[in-house]
Amino acid sequence: QKEVEQDPGPLSVPEGAIVSLNCTYSNSAFQYFMWYRQYSRKGPELLMYTYSSGNKEDGRFTAQVDKSSKYISLFIRDSQPSDSATYLCANGGLMKTSYDKVIFGPGTSLSVIP
Amino acid sequence: DAGVTQSPTHLIKTRGQHVTLRCSPISGHKSVSWYQQVLGQGPQFIFQYYEKEERGRGNFPDRFSARQFPNYSSELNVNALLLGDSALYLCASMRVKNTEAFFGQGTRLTVV
Numbered sequence: 001q002k003e004v005e006q007d008p009g010p011l012s013v014p015e016g017a018i019v020s021l022n023c024t025y026s027n028s029a030f031q032y033f034m035w036y037r038q039y040s041r042k043g044p045e046l047l048m049y050t051y052s053s054g055n056k057e058d059g060r061f062t063a064q065v066d067k068s069s070k071y072i073s074l075f076i077r078d079s080q081p082s083d084s085a086t087y088l089c090a091n092g093g094l095m096k097t098s099y100d101k102v103i104f105g106p107g108t109s110l111s112v113i114p
Numbered sequence: 115d116a117g118v119t120q121s122p123t124h125l126i127k128t129r130g131q132h133v134t135l136r137c138s139p140i141s142g143h144k145s146v147s148w149y150q151q152v153l154g155q156g157p158q159f160i161f162q163y164y165e166k167e168e169r170g171r172g173n174f175p176d177r178f179s180a181r182q183f184p185n186y187s188s189e190l191n192v193n194a195l196l197l198g199d200s201a202l203y204l205c206a207s208m209r210v211k212n213t214e215a216f217f218g219q220g221t222r223l224t225v226v
Contacts, residue, residue: 004156034214043118043204043217044157088156092215101147101170102206102215104156 003027006089006105015114019076023089023105026070030103031093033065035074038086038107047087048074079112086110116141118207118218126224127195135190135221139207145169146188147215148180149204157204163188195225 004025013019021035032051036044048063050056056063064073072091076083089105119138127133139146145164149157162170163182182188186207192199202222206215 008154036217041202041222043120043202043219046214046216049214090156090215101159101162101172102157103159104149106154106156 002105003103004089004091004105006087006108008106008108010109010111012111012113013079015079015081015112017079017112019074019079019083019110019112021074021076021087021089021108021110023072023074024070025072025089025091027091027094028067028070029094030091032091033063033072034090034092034102035061035063035072036088036090036104037083038088040085044088044090081112081114084111118205118216120203120205120218120221122221123219124222124224126226129195129197129225131195133192133195133223135192135203135205135223136187137190137205137207137218138187139205140209140216143207143209143216144186145208145210146182146186147206147208148188148190149206149217150174151202151204151220153201160190192223197225199223200225 035048038044053067060077062075086107088107092102147162148160151157159172161180166182177193202220204220205218
């Protein structure tokens with residue numbers, strides 16, 4: 001079982017739709033959770049960072065973490081064509097005595113159709 | 115403030131050659147990590163450096179090595195290149211542990 005899993009998609013939605021992207025993880029020791037957006041042939045761009053269970057909102061984006069079920073979601077409201085990208089779920093905090101590494105899921109490809 | 119900068123942006127090498135990739139972290143960030151991203155997959159952790167010391171290593175062969183300099187910039191070296199080393203190599207900087215990791219735009223390496 002991979003440490004962080006995502007449905008690779010592709011996911012296609014009409015402009016203005018609410019998008020739900022999901023991620024599951026296997027190791028309950030993960031302490032913090034991130035979502036990155038990656039455009040084709042570019043580096044990942046940090047969207048959301050959260051350290052605990054619950055919801056975190058930033059503009060049109062809401063990240064939801066449920067540590068009890070090891071389930072993470074990213075919601076995008078009023079989706080725009082510019083949101084078309086690959087969304088990477090990333091977890092960290094495994095290394096308690098040294099500096100950390102981030103474990104990524106494979107990413108979900110999203111297309112928002114005008 | 116400048117973000118994480120990587121050079122070069124693109125590189126084409128022949129099998130068996132050696133390559134050096136460079137990264138400058140965000141000002142004030144002391145930790146640099148390297149990741150390999152093969153097309154269609156998420157980034158895979160290669161190395162993490164802090165204060166010029168290797169603090170973590172992923173499941174990569176000894177052909178991969180790295181170092182960090184006193185100004186916190188870093189180099190990733192890959193020897194005896196294989197076709198399978200073709201990928202986007204990403205550098206991330208982190209201020210301290212358990213904070214956000216910010217990525218550069220990557221170096222796209224093609225091995226022919």
